[in-house]
Amino acid sequence: MNINSIGPNAFLVDFDTSDLVIASFKHLKMGIPHLFEEVILGADTIVIKAAERVAITSSGIAEMLNDVVVIAGSRDQKEIEILTIYDGQDLNDVATLTGLAVREVIDLHRAAPYTVSFLGFAPGFAYLVGLHPSLELPRLNSPRGLVPKGSVAIAEGYSAVYPNPSPGGWRLIGRTELNLWDPSAPEPALLQPGDSVRFVERRIK
Amino acid sequence: MNLVAKSHLGNYLEIVTAPPQLLVEDLGRRGYSWMGVTPSGACDQASFRLANRLAGNPQHIPALEILYGPCQIVFHCSAIIAVTGAIQRLTIADRPCSFNYPHLVRRGETVSLEPPQFGLRSYLAIKGGLYVEPYLGSSSSDTLSGLGPAPLSEGDRVAIQETDLAAEIPFELAATNEISDHFELTGWWGPRSRQLTRRSISKLADKELIASKDASRIGIRLLGAELSPEPKLHVEPEGILRGFIQAPPSGELVLFLADHPTTGGYPVVGALDPRSTDLAAQIRPGDSVSLKLSDS
Numbered sequence: 213m214n215i216n217s218i219g220p221n222a223f224l225v226d227f228d229t230s231d232l233v234i235a236s237f238k239h240l241k242m243g244i245p246h247l248f249e250e251v252i253l254g255a256d257t258i259v260i261k262a263a264e265r266v267a268i269t270s271s272g273i274a275e276m277l278n279d280v281v282v283i284a285g286s287r288d289q290k291e292i293e294i295l296t297i298y299d300g301q302d303l304n305d306v307a308t309l310t311g312l313a314v315r316e317v318i319d320l321h322r323a324a325p326y327t328v329s330f331l332g333f334a335p336g337f338a339y340l341v342g343l344h345p346s347l348e349l350p351r352l353n354s355p356r357g358l359v360p361k362g363s364v365a366i367a368e369g370y371s372a373v374y375p376n377p378s379p380g381g382w383r384l385i386g387r388t389e390l391n392l393w394d395p396s397a398p399e400p401a402l403l404q405p406g407d408s409v410r411f412v413e414r415r416i417k
Numbered sequence: 418m419n420l421v422a423k424s425h426l427g428n429y430l431e432i433v434t435a436p437p438q439l440l441v442e443d444l445g446r447r448g449y450s451w452m453g454v455t456p457s458g459a460c461d462q463a464s465f466r467l468a469n470r471l472a473g474n475p476q477h478i479p480a481l482e483i484l485y486g487p488c489q490i491v492f493h494c495s496a497i498i499a500v501t502g503a504i505q506r507l508t509i510a511d512r513p514c515s516f517n518y519p520h521l522v523r524r525g526e527t528v529s530l531e532p533p534q535f536g537l538r539s540y541l542a543i544k545g546g547l548y549v550e551p552y553l554g555s556s557s558s559d560t561l562s563g564l565g566p567a568p569l570s571e572g573d574r575v576a577i578q579e580t581d582l583a584a585e586i587p588f589e590l591a592a593t594n595e596i597s598d599h600f601e602l603t604g605w606w607g608p609r610s611r612q613l614t615r616r617s618i619s620k621l622a623d624k625e626l627i628a629s630k631d632a633s634r635i636g637i638r639l640l641g642a643e644l645s646p647e648p649k650l651h652v653e654p655e656g657i658l659r660g661f662i663q664a665p666p667s668g669e670l671v672l673f674l675a676d677h678p679t680t681g682g683y684p685v686v687g688a689l690d691p692r693s694t695d696l697a698a699q700i701r702p703g704d705s706v707s708l709k710l711s712d713s
Contacts, residue, residue: 216607216608216713217713218605218607218608218661218685218687218688218713219604219605219688219690219713220713222658222688224607224608224609224655224656224685226608237451241451244448245447245448248448249447249448250447250448250450250451250456250656250658251450251451252450252451252655252656252657252658252679252680253451253656254653254654254655254656254680255653255654255655256653256655257653257655257656258656259655259656259657259658261658330451330654330680331451331452331453331679332453332654332678332679332680333453333678333679333680334453334562335449335452335453335454335562335564336452336453337453339654376562378562395552395553395564400449400452400454400553401452401453405451
């Protein structure tokens with residue numbers, strides 16, 4: 213763990229493992245909004261902004277994080293199944309670019325166990341790690357103006373589901389009817405950091 | 418759009434002429450960045466807070482963010498208002514009125530703002546505040562994700578919270594605006610600047626950067642920084658805060674404003690201080706900027 217300050221009230225913390233990012237995030241999140249205005253996790257970092265009129269130092273952050281340990285199998289983490297119809301607009305291109313058959317792309321995507329690494333890009337948009345390496349492809353050269361809600365997509369080492377319609381540059385391989393974003397719920401984002409995710413194929417006749 | 422709830426039919430304003438962008442803003446939805454929700458809220462928070470204070474409100478109450486101009490608003494109730502930010506010619510029922518000062522508007526009168534000579538954004542706060550249904554605890558319009566009220570256009574009506582107009586406003590003399598077409602911004606280098614050479618870092622302060630035409634509430638781009646070596650193409654996504662300075666490989670610097678994405682894949686080389694973050698909301702395309710960053 214390496215804590216860097218960016219000015220007097222923001223910090224960027226680098227971590228060695230994604231598990232430690234998530235465990236540390238869950239610990240720090242309890243400080244919102246009393247100590248922290250924002251705590252944002254990334255792939256291997258956490259960015260922290262202190263709340264107004266709260267003075268906090270790098271060593272204070274270090275003290276809060278030093279005792280954080282990753283408990284294997286600690287289950288405030290949910291297991292979520294995403295029922296998916298694999299008929300995305302980019303499915304054939306993904307098969308061509310990876311040199312796989314469409315069926316192989318689908319089987320590789322649904323067989324893998326995924327973990328929510330972090331959220332970003334749009335409300336409730338979760339970056340899922342665990343994608344089979346042979347499905348790793350760059351984003352589209354030019355993003356689509358409108359990706360439909362529920363689109364199941366891949367890009368680089370991640371898979372994701374678009375919680376709402378938005379522009380987007382990921383490759384669309386399927387769709388789900390699962391609602392990932394409910395602003396009236398106590399936790400608006402269905403997928404939380406550390407949650408386990410599986411894609412389950414729903415075939416249509 | 419009609420943002421007037423039935424219970425508030427008594428007090429409302431109506432947009433007669435909408436500027437290029439007219440939004441309801443407050444101090445944003447805070448603490449949700451980790452789930453992909455940008456804080457949003459007023460771009461120039463110092464001016465926003467001042468407008469509310471001058472109107473006799475707590476600082477976070479929803480008010481109007483006016484981009485450039487012209488803007489005309491008719492009040493269907495009496496109200497006390499204050500306008501701050503980029504200075505425009507302000508009239509109430511054709512009476513010239515000063516910025517940074519509370520004014521009484523009588524029922525049926527029209528408040529008019531001309532485009533400002535310098536700067537981009539002005540704030541019109543109303544005693545009692547605008548009443549807009551909150552989304553995740555805030556009534557602000559988020560132009561990145563479309564959360565909160567839609568941008569206002571001609572004919573839209575917005576409810577005003579009922580309030581006691583006779584109650585005294587404990588206003589103070591407001592500081593004068595320092596907005597021109599040149600901005601001196603200050604802040605700090607961040608951890609991702611370590612790959613840059615000392616020479617590149619020491620030269621930045623002497624450069625005249627120019628704001629590109631690519632400007633919005635999400636952020637503005639500055640041309641001419643010429644950092645070296647060129648920043649890395651890509652980093653793993655990491656958190657973004659308002660005021661962060663990102664260095665994509667194109668060589669521009671991106672200053673993030675209120676509707677910034679919550680994570681980004683380019684290195685963040687520094688951050689503006691709060692004063693400069695507010696000032697950056699007033700930078701127009703073509704304005705010149707000097708950026709003086711110190712070590713954290």
